[in-house]
Amino acid sequence: MRKNLNVIAAYSIMMGLIILVGIFQSWNIALSIFNLCLISAVMTMGANIQWGYAGLINFGIMGFTALGGLAAVLISVNPVQEAWSAGGTNILLSLFLIIGIVLAVRFVLKRYQKSKIRNYLIAAIIIGGIIIIRLVSEPGIEAIEEVNPARTGFLGGLGLPIIFSWIVGAFFAGGLAFVIGKVALGLRADYLAIATLLISEIVIAIIKHEDWLTRGVKNVIGLKRPAPYEVNLQETEWFINLVEKFNSGKLALISDITERQAALNQFVIEGSSVFVKLCYSGLFLVVVIILLILTQKALYSPWGRMMRAIRDNEEAANAMGKNVVKQHLLIFVLGSAIVGIAGAMLVTQDGLFTPGSYRPLRYTFLIWVMVIVGGSGNNFGAILGGFVVWFLWIEAAPIGLYLVNLTTAGLEDTHFLKVHLIESVPYFRFLMMGIGLLLIMRYRPKGILPEKIEIK
Amino acid sequence: MDFLNALILLLNYIFVPALAYGSQLAIGAIFVTLIYGILRFANFATGDMMSFGTMVAILFTWYFQSLGLSLGFLPTALLAIPFAILFMGLYMLTIDKFVFKYYRLNKSPPVQLAMVSIGVMFVTQAVVRIIIGPSDRRFFDGEKFLIRANEFKEMTGLNEGLAIKSTQVITIVVTIILVSTLFWFLNKTKTGKSMRAYSDNEDLALLSGIDPKKIVMITWMIAAILATIGGVLYGLDKSFKPFTYFNNMLPIFAAAIVGGIGNPFGAFLGGYVIAFSEILLTYAYKKFFMYVLPESMEPDGLIQLLSTDYKFAVSFSILVIVLLYRPSGIFKGKIL
Numbered sequence: 001m002r003k004n005l006n007v008i009a010a011y012s013i014m015m016g017l018i019i020l021v022g023i024f025q026s027w028n029i030a031l032s033i034f035n036l037c038l039i040s041a042v043m044t045m046g047a048n049i050q051w052g053y054a055g056l057i058n059f060g061i062m063g064f065t066a067l068g069g070l071a072a073v074l075i076s077v078n079p080v081q082e083a084w085s086a087g088g089t090n091i092l093l094s095l096f097l098i099i100g101i102v103l104a105v106r107f108v109l110k111r112y113q114k115s116k117i118r119n120y121l122i123a124a125i126i127i128g129g130i131i132i133i134r135l136v137s138e139p140g141i142e143a144i145e146e147v148n149p150a151r152t153g154f155l156g157g158l159g160l161p162i163i164f165s166w167i168v169g170a171f172f173a174g175g176l177a178f179v180i181g182k183v184a185l186g187l188r189a190d191y192l193a194i195a196t197l198l199i200s201e202i203v204i205a206i207i208k209h210e211d212w213l214t215r216g217v218k219n220v221i222g223l224k225r226p227a228p229y230e231v232n233l234q235e236t237e238w239f240i241n242l243v244e245k246f247n248s249g250k251l252a253l254i255s256d257i258t259e260r261q262a263a264l265n266q267f268v269i270e271g272s273s274v275f276v277k278l279c280y281s282g283l284f285l286v287v288v289i290i291l292l293i294l295t296q297k298a299l300y301s302p303w304g305r306m307m308r309a310i311r312d313n314e315e316a317a318n319a320m321g322k323n324v325v326k327q328h329l330l331i332f333v334l335g336s337a338i339v340g341i342a343g344a345m346l347v348t349q350d351g352l353f354t355p356g357s358y359r360p361l362r363y364t365f366l367i368w369v370m371v372i373v374g375g376s377g378n379n380f381g382a383i384l385g386g387f388v389v390w391f392l393w394i395e396a397a398p399i400g401l402y403l404v405n406l407t408t409a410g411l412e413d414t415h416f417l418k419v420h421l422i423e424s425v426p427y428f429r430f431l432m433m434g435i436g437l438l439l440i441m442r443y444r445p446k447g448i449l450p451e452k453i454e455i456k
Numbered sequence: 457m458d459f460l461n462a463l464i465l466l467l468n469y470i471f472v473p474a475l476a477y478g479s480q481l482a483i484g485a486i487f488v489t490l491i492y493g494i495l496r497f498a499n500f501a502t503g504d505m506m507s508f509g510t511m512v513a514i515l516f517t518w519y520f521q522s523l524g525l526s527l528g529f530l531p532t533a534l535l536a537i538p539f540a541i542l543f544m545g546l547y548m549l550t551i552d553k554f555v556f557k558y559y560r561l562n563k564s565p566p567v568q569l570a571m572v573s574i575g576v577m578f579v580t581q582a583v584v585r586i587i588i589g590p591s592d593r594r595f596f597d598g599e600k601f602l603i604r605a606n607e608f609k610e611m612t613g614l615n616e617g618l619a620i621k622s623t624q625v626i627t628i629v630v631t632i633i634l635v636s637t638l639f640w641f642l643n644k645t646k647t648g649k650s651m652r653a654y655s656d657n658e659d660l661a662l663l664s665g666i667d668p669k670k671i672v673m674i675t676w677m678i679a680a681i682l683a684t685i686g687g688v689l690y691g692l693d694k695s696f697k698p699f700t701y702f703n704n705m706l707p708i709f710a711a712a713i714v715g716g717i718g719n720p721f722g723a724f725l726g727g728y729v730i731a732f733s734e735i736l737l738t739y740a741y742k743k744f745f746m747y748v749l750p751e752s753m754e755p756d757g758l759i760q761l762l763s764t765d766y767k768f769a770v771s772f773s774i775l776v777i778v779l780l781y782r783p784s785g786i787f788k789g790k791i792l
Contacts, residue, residue: 057567183780189567190498194709195779198772201706209765361581361702365500365574372571427585434578438555441572 007380007449014387021395028270031277033394038284039345040386044370045291045379046338052377052451053304054331055311057193060180062363063200064336066207066355067176068169068343070214073157073353075165076224080156083147087212090140091155094133101129144212154215162224165344166287173340174333176203181332185325197360208355220353227279233272240264243271280349287345288383291338295379307331366393369437375447384449392436393429400428457614462747464616468605474735475728476624476693479631482727483686484708486638486720487679493655493718494675495560497569501577502683503705507698508547508580509684510691511588513540514595521597529599529622533688540688545680551576552676560672577702584698593696596623623693634685635724638678642720647674655718706768707734710775716785725787730771738764 018037022030043061050056104125112118145153184195207214214220233239244251247267254260298304310317310324318324347353366389374385392399404425408418440447484506491499499505516536526532555576559569602625605617642648647670654661654671662668687701694700707730715726741759762770778785 183776187779187783189565190570191713191779191783193567193570194498194713195776198706198710198775202769202772205766205769209763365577368571368574369578421586424586424589427582427590430578430582430585434575434580434582437575437578438572441568441575442555442558445568 010384027274035280037387037390038288039342040390041288041383042342043339043367044382044386046335047367047371048382050335053307057189058196059193059364060196060200061339061367062358062360063203064173064339065343065363066358067172068340069347069353071169071172072165072344072347073220075157075160075168076162077157078159080152083144083155086143086147087140090137094137097133141212154212162348163226166341169340169344170337174337177333177336181329185328204358217356223351227276230272234268240268243268369433373440375449377451378449381447381449396429396432397425400425458747461614461616462744464618465744468618470735474731476627478728478731479627480690481711481731482724483682485711485723485727487682488712489717489720489723497566500573501580503702504577504580505683506687507584507701509540509544510687510696511584512543513688517595531596531598541681541684544684545677548676548680590698596692627689707771710771714778716787719787722785722787733774734767734770737761737770738767
């Protein structure tokens with residue numbers, strides 16, 4: 001108990017802050033912050049596995065998040081029959097062609113000795129393949145995008161419950177990570193960072209512009225939900241009764257019946273959105289706890305010790321007979337898969353998929369700030385980092401506004417400096433993140449909750 | 457005649473824009489590579505430092521405009537550049553003193569410095585947005601075109617026009633002057649040579665009496681010059697928007713690595729490699745083939761290898777290929 005005191009203290013303070021937001025702002029805001037904190041926590045766990053356990057830099061978190069989101073779309077949206085009949089065969093054909101090209105390249109690589117001719121042959125296969133694929137897929141893509149472009153214009157998905165996408169998202173992200181890992185993991189740290197950053201940009205470019213698959217910048221809205229809809233809740237008997245019971249004290253104070261009814265309606269509307277958010281919180285909490293147990297078990301297993309050995313001294317681990325390359329690839333895939341889960345969770349919560357909103361600052365660098373601030377190598381630290389940083393990111397604007405009002409109290413309300421500063425309050429979050437990161441890196445480089453290895 | 461038309465078409469839509477864009481990337485790439493070679497970290501604040509320099513230049517431009525100063529047909533921003541560079545140098549030295557110096561003296565691994573540069577990125581971004589706001593700003597004044605498309609048509613009697621914006625010419629001329637001075641400085645002067653020695657082998661350089669403090673200071677000053685000029689040129693040619701500058705960091709990195717990071721000349725060429733491949737691969741060649749081929753063979757598609765949406769993706773794919781087959785870049789840089 002004693003040695004975990006700082007962990008407990010840090011988490012209590014964090015929960016206290018969120019409850020304070022609930023009391024002073026509204027429970028709706030508090031819960032939406034809490035939910036996004038949980039999602040961020042999943043992302044940081046993924047990044048922490050890669051950076052904290054194995055020392056791999058992955059600046060491609062944005063790409064894996066977007067792939068998770070794509071999975072949510074492809075799983076939950078109902079298939080668009082017309083689009084399938086219009087261009088489905090062409091798309092399937094191109095898919096087989098891609099598989100064919102990959103197999104052909106593999107065959108050439110295995111069959112022939114390393115030589116210039118082999119390189120040319122591979123280049124010829126790839127270029128020829130791309131040209132054929134374009135010829136095959138283009139009419140299909142055009143036909144699909146012409147099917148009711150205002151509402152669909154894409155192939156749609158499988159029409160399954162959206163919860164499945166959390167697993168599929170993990171597989172998507174893991175698959176991409178496998179390919180990237182095969183290509184880029186041999187590079188040294190800062191090269192790997194830049195390479196993954198750029199590859200994630202390519203992923204986003206594809207998601208943004210392949211309208212037949214993702215609707216691109218037209219966004220996919222109105223995804224299915226694992227939680228009930230507010231509108232339905234507001235008409236359900238038991239829910240109204242529940243809200244009534246919950247607020248009976250406040251309602252009893254109002255004597256007029258029509259007024260009381262109006263107040264009850266208000267409470268029901270507020271309550272329904274809080275209830276929906278609570279449903280999400282429950283689901284997310286389950287994911288976070290399962291992942292936490294798994295990662296914690298892994299950290300203290302022989303495998304976890306091996307990973308740390310590889311991180312701290314690659315050559316020595318190699319000399320001890322550990323397959324460093326294989327383990328790096330494994331952990332890169334695992335961490336990215338967790339990020340993929342988070343991406344699918346995020347889209348599930350929002351109910352919409354907006355490829356244009358994936359930006360490296362929010363989905364890569366901010367997650368890294370979370371990991372570093374929280375404490376890399378320590379799962380509790382990484383989760384705490386997700387909570388603290390996301391909380392500050394959201395609450396930076398109110399805090400900034402307060403600070404601006406405080407420092408410019410002597411100025412008139414119309415003074416140009418004050419007006420300008422109040423307009424730029426949203427950007428104080430960048431300032432806070434940057435200064436926070438710099439201070440932590442300088443004075444507490446291991447994060448708020450540093451890595452602590454106990455041999456059990 | 458048709459052949460000439462086709463040639464002018466390519467000049468107008470590919471060669472001139474790519475040359476200007478490539479020059480802007482090249483300056484940024486030299487900035488990245490210099491920081492990497494001498495201070496030994498990947499600077500993720502590159503784009504935002506450039507936007508800071510440009511912001512200062514814009515503020516000075518506005519001030520000069522309010523005073524009624526101008527350079528005639530040249531943009532006033534050129535007058536503001538020296539002042540902006542001074543500010544930028546001060547800003548960089550301050551950051552170095554309060555942030556980077558500590559890690560440099562502690563001999564921290566490059567990864568840690570890269571993380572710190574992310575902190576600097578956040579702070580710089582906030583400062584820029586708080587001071588000038590996130591919106592798009594055009595600060596170009598003066599004569600817009602050197603040659604207008606229809607003037608060119610009248611002059612030569614060709615069907616295709618060639619438009620040359622004055623910003624493109626300014627970009628190219630300034631780049632040539634700047635880069636050649638820089639290479640002269642690095643290769644011929646004593647300070648430049650000591651910088652190269654320091655980059656090549658720190659311990660040996662220190663043994664032979666090179667003062668690291670001086671090297672670091674000069675590096676930041678050169679970086680300030682490059683960042684400001686690169687940023688202003690880009691802003692003059694297109695427009696100034698903090699978010700675009702942040703995003704420009706990516707092709708700049710690509711250029712620096714393609715050319716071989718740590719090698720200024722490689723970075724310079726890398727900029728053009730990235731710019732030309734982006735534009736060559738995303739240009740629709742339909743009109744070109746209409747001129748070149750006989751009428752019966754005219755293409756019906758756009759003959760575009762990749763849609764323009766994939767502009768950025770092209771440069772990143774080139775980078776990935778280079779990383780795979782020649783991790784040290786086209787011109788051998790430091791092997792990472």
